[in-house]
Amino acid sequence: MFAVDEMCCDLPKECVVLCMPNSTSYRTILYHILAWAVFITYEVLLVELISPTKTAWWEWACWYTVNICLFYFFAHVVLQYTVKHKQLLLLPLLVPAIIAGYITIQVGMEDVINLFRETPKSFTLNKVFLLRSTWRCIYFLGFSTAYWFTRQTIRNTKHINHMKLQRLQAEQDKAELTKGLARSQNALLQAQISPHLLFNTLNFIYNSVQDVSPKASKGVLLLSEVMHYALQRVHEDGKTDLQHEIEHIERYIELNQLRFSYPLHLQLKCSGQLQGRIPPLILLTFVENIFKHGDLTDPSQAASIILSYNQNQLHFSTKNKKRKHRPGRGYGIGIQNAKTRLDEFYSEDKYTLAIQEDEQQHSVCLKIKLT
Numbered sequence: 001m002f003a004v005d006e007m008c009c010d011l012p013k014e015c016v017v018l019c020m021p022n023s024t025s026y027r028t029i030l031y032h033i034l035a036w037a038v039f040i041t042y043e044v045l046l047v048e049l050i051s052p053t054k055t056a057w058w059e060w061a062c063w064y065t066v067n068i069c070l071f072y073f074f075a076h077v078v079l080q081y082t083v084k085h086k087q088l089l090l091l092p093l094l095v096p097a098i099i100a101g102y103i104t105i106q107v108g109m110e111d112v113i114n115l116f117r118e119t120p121k122s123f124t125l126n127k128v129f130l131l132r133s134t135w136r137c138i139y140f141l142g143f144s145t146a147y148w149f150t151r152q153t154i155r156n157t158k159h160i161n162h163m164k165l166q167r168l169q170a171e172q173d174k175a176e177l178t179k180g181l182a183r184s185q186n187a188l189l190q191a192q193i194s195p196h197l198l199f200n201t202l203n204f205i206y207n208s209v210q211d212v213s214p215k216a217s218k219g220v221l222l223l224s225e226v227m228h229y230a231l232q233r234v235h236e237d238g239k240t241d242l243q244h245e246i247e248h249i250e251r252y253i254e255l256n257q258l259r260f261s262y263p264l265h266l267q268l269k270c271s272g273q274l275q276g277r278i279p280p281l282i283l284l285t286f287v288e289n290i291f292k293h294g295d296l297t298d299p300s301q302a303a304s305i306i307l308s309y310n311q312n313q314l315h316f317s318t319k320n321k322k323r324k325h326r327p328g329r330g331y332g333i334g335i336q337n338a339k340t341r342l343d344e345f346y347s348e349d350k351y352t353l354a355i356q357e358d359e360q361q362h363s364v365c366l367k368i369k370l371t
Contacts, residue, residue, distance in 0.1 A: 074144040102137040222255040239277035265302035272309035276370030279345050285338040286364050294320035316366040
């Protein structure tokens, strides 16, 4: 009888409403209005064609207002309450009470409407009236029940389809996860094979050039050690020993010294008991920045790297003269990545990073509380 939208929601139990719930879409309300208009037009035309007496439009409006209220009251209040609270045994008691209330309203409506008729009609509370009113009430209760079941069926179907989509999505995610795991396992196997091949190759090159060029062989050895550190396993907390990081920085500096035919003016100073753990390669990022963008050819402005450790606090600072024509590609990306990694490992109160820069010099000051 009615076009129903699955978006309908339950009305408050304490309310008797004359329209659909507030959260119902305007389209659904329009469907209900059109359905009632068609239904009422059909009944009114049928009665007007069969009955010899004519009924004013306002009388029809009064009667159908009661019927519409009965329809929605039974669906959204009575059925909704009894089903939701599992009180279906109340229905055999509530339905006769509703029928009795409906008949009482019909009697009252007849008396009130008679007061406004130009020609009052005689009204007798007899068996025919009671049967007609009872049937009319049961008629709309039946429509209301069908509407409620249709609405619940649509809602349940919607929920089932949603659950199926969720299950399908979960299966797809699981399949993607399985594929990703397989790719990771393959990548791990490749990562295990590639370093072995790399180190074996570097070892071959080292042995081949050792007698020919001691400088080249030393460079290959340093490169092998640098690569080995970059690929080595870290601790469970994702960090490496501070002492290992410093040794790696020393090898990296020595390797870069071999690259150039002229001396590089760079000083590395370490003091204190260098203990604790830090994220791997975090300090090297700032050292690499010196070689990429710094001028290390001026002995009067030699670059410096200073490390000190005191009372569980690491102090790391760099200072270097800037190149006049520094490479623009990738400038600042390494520093930004270092900041991101520091944020991942430490809270704001555990570290400070200060970077100062002018036209001539660039400096970094990093302090980390190591626990």
